[in-house]
Amino acid sequence: MKNLYVLAFTLISLSALAQTTIQYPQRLANYDAIFFDSGGHFDNGADELGMWANGGGAKQSVAWRNFTENGLTDGTPSTMAVGDSFTITVAATQAFGQIGVALLSSPTSTSGWDDRQNNYAVQVNLNGNGGAYDPWEVVSNAGTVNTSSINGSTNYSDFKFEFILNTETTMSVSINDGAEVFNITLNNINITGYAIYFADDWNGSSNANIYWKPSTEYTYAMTLGVDDHQGPETEVMALYPNPTSNNFQFNRNTTSVEILDITGKSVESYKGTFPKNQVFDISSLKSGIYIIKAQNNSGGHLTTKLVKI
Structure with a gap:
């Protein structure tokens, strides 16, 4: 279930090979859709997106974003190809509810909490489960759950996730630069974007925001236009x-x-x-x-x- 895997995609010095990395600025304006119920989103600094989820309602926040060739909402839509990778980092403690990111395949709706995983290919979740505070989990084909040994806490930590599409139907999911790696079968293929989400931000001692950091990037593994x-x-x-x-x-x-x-x-x-x-x-x-x-x-x-x- 857990395998060490070489995850670094570096430039190969072949004349026919090219690699392009696109930065995905973490600003509210760069997301295509948002939802909140006693929660919300805000720009924190130059390139960091904050989320909060507390109040009198359901305490939920979701933001959806499509992959594009320039990482911005006005870019040409892009579907994840074999060899491509996507990396995103969140600074967080834990939650009474859930913190997560899901790669999606053309979601049919982006208007509510349940849509955070609409047509998901893979999910990575830190589930509070009403105070149980379980570790990060990778959810894949037909709801298969791979549980990591990495937990949240009441202290802030950076959690980095790298998704590499190995074949049309399989992917490697790395947590914290290969500290744990899961090779999974996708629940849906043709990945077009992602959702980030947060529910009930009580972390056991206080309400705590989470912050999606500026290390977010998408790498097109290589381009071989012709042999x-x-x-x-x-x-x-x-x-x-x-x-x-x-x-x-x-x-x-x-x-x-x-x-x-x-x-x-x-x-x-x-x-x-x-x-x-x-x-x-x-x-x-x-x-x-x-x-x-x-x-x-x-x-x-x-x-x-x-x-x-």
Whole structure:
């Protein structure tokens, strides 16, 4: 259930590879919809969003935000792709009710407390449960709950969450820079944004706000608009199938094949004389994105992305 996993996505020094990180300013104006009942939201400082939830009503606050290419409400909508990551940090104590963030897949409504998890792909919640103060939980496919060992308290702490889409249906959720990592199956695919929420901010000794911090960012893992290939037109190399779960092949002969993980580390290599349609087994590799570099003795060269599912 809990696995250590390399979560840092760094720039790979390949000419065909690019990585873009977009900052998501934490300002009230950058959220597409809000809801509150005896709660509310406020800009705290230059780039921090505060939330509170106390008073005579249900004591609830929710804010929804769509992913966009520039991180702002006027940007082009963006759907999470394999290899993309989203990172968000909250400074909080604990709550009599709930603190949480959920990644959503085109929610059909953003008008009430229940909609905070409308069409959720994954949730991360710190549940107060009326004073029980349970630890952070990751909720995924069909309500599956993975419980961490990280609790809230009456003292403020930063809780950092990183979500990395490994395949169309699976994701790694890291808490506090890999202190705990959960590899989960999504409840819904095609993630379009997120919701943050807060209910009943009594933390056991006082009412305490929470603060969504300026470290919020979205990273597009890489862009390979076209494969980088060289050689005579009759010798253009291609890899198939892609995505794949167990193996891949080339449509041309190869003399060198190297497989690199997302950090640029070589995880497998082959040298020799391999005919076209030679099967290269990757069943032992973890699911995720890899870079394949191949060449042959006819001047053909290929650098391309491979998705292992």
